Amino acid sequence: MDSGFHGITTIDTGFGDRPQFCAAYLVVHDGRAAFIDCGSNDSVPRLLAALEAQGLARDAVDWLVLTHVHLDHAGGAGTLMRALPNASLVVHPRGAPHMIDPSKLIAGATVVYGEDQFARSYGTLLPVPRERVVEAADGHVVDLAGRALLCADTPGHARHHIAVWDAASRSWFSGDVFGLSYREFDTAQGAFVVPTTSPVQFDPDEMRASVRRMMGADPAAVYLTHYGRVEQVQRLGADLLEQVDAMVALARGLGGEVAPHARLVEALTALYVERARLHGVPDAGARVLELLTLDIELNAQGLEVWLERERGRA
Template sequence: MRDSHGIVTIDTGYQRPNFCAAYLIVERGRAAFVDCGTNRSVPRLLAALDAQGLSREAVDWLILTHVHLDHAGGAGSLMRALPNATLVVHPRGAPHMIDPAKLAAGATAVYGEAEFENSYGTLVPVPESRVTAAGDGRVVDLAGRPLLCADTPGHARHHLAVWDARSRSWFAGDIFGLSYREFDTARGAFAIPTTSPVQFDPEAMRASVRRLLGEAPEAVYVTHYGRVTDVQRLGADLIALVEATVAAARRLDGDGQRHARLVEALTRIYVERAQRHGVSDAQRAVPALLAMDIELNAQGLEVWLDREERGTRNEE
């Protein structure tokens, strides 16, 4: 369903329902997608166009918040179906859309060939002539509706958030955390940061969250999952959780069982915060719903710790 600002939330079907979203922005008969999910998601995005009475030719832009495969894995396939669209991506992400071989190799190494094929399929390159590298401050014009690209590192160094002045909203990808609707209570949404590998940077993440808050947004559209309001509270909570989880990771640095104990520590922190938020049966619900996120967040914190000790940073 399209809201009053012409924004459609699309469940990409990745992993489970209400887990991963892409967005369709409609303005005066023209359209832009923000993120696209995986190759398996493309039929859902095209169906969303059909539901809005829009042709494939009506799409002017595919804007990627970053090139992690749950956000961008289907970009090449989708672009083949959208003859007039230009792909907009952070300058650091553009080479990976033109030649996705490194993305495919990295994900295959993590998941194995069978799981990679099942979840993502074959990554399709996007012709360089159809890719625009958007630096900080680049404005994408959608039929007179400006969409401002903001460089927002912390989750990844190739991360953009998109400011839509019309709705006074950010399309935040992963920089404004994860907020699953199953954790909503009478107090509103509940969110945790995503500190997943390999480019988590706590200082940059806090700065990016504060940048989003600085626009006094009415809402934020996060990929995982949907539209959230009460943005100032959520932003403050995210910053506090970044600080709490970084402190936990530092305490465990050098521990021979660091990873397992960090998973336990993150679980305790999230359960405690969820209980404070009024989440029913948080002791069971948090590990059940956040198991994969907790594992990835622990890995990201460890990669960051190890990089900090070496005095290096991932520049890609």
């Protein structure tokens, strides 16, 4: 747990059994609090401990804001809300039905992971009462004791994605739309960033537009769920845009080949290894394989689903 700038605490949710892999954030202002993202059910004790460390009771939390409803961000929402008597849950309108009735989330994730793995990773997803759910369309403002948290519709990673602009710190809470940046890749040049597509809803045009929108606010920092606070936002945004272009080119170029998935995984790995090497990451090849293998697999899936969708529209 890291208590940082402007009343913002970074909480390692413990998801994925890897330190500094998945974060949630606690924002405290004038004695009131908001969580942004929450991890899984197993993360809830860590969030409540972070609240206690700030000397705040559970009834001081007014908001749980979800950037999107993927389970590493939102799987513990129902459990956490039961521990926070005064809180409302804020989520994109497309995500709200899944928080009120998580049955489709459960069914989809069970198909992907199998029943045993789903139970180990996520436990039982609890519903959130409809009256406690606030749908955040683009421009919706969450009022945290007079501190405005602006919700921006930011698709690209998912169609139900919001990023949260905190004018007080001139920072974005970006969920997954501003990529992932594991601290193990930090060098003297700063942070290293990689786009994350999601397996089913990636859209490169929307992601580029969302990244540019966030850069346009001239932020001092971005708070990534994967992982933590990063600065040099203009450089990182430009890196993301370059990589989205390169990833799309790779997917289109390999679409007609034999075993395109394996070739795309190989090509993406080579792309990230080269960028990590240029960033000064020691032993870049081994480091990318150690830390990004799952992300590369998911990116390949996302690119393939997007390409199939694009061909269907042609």
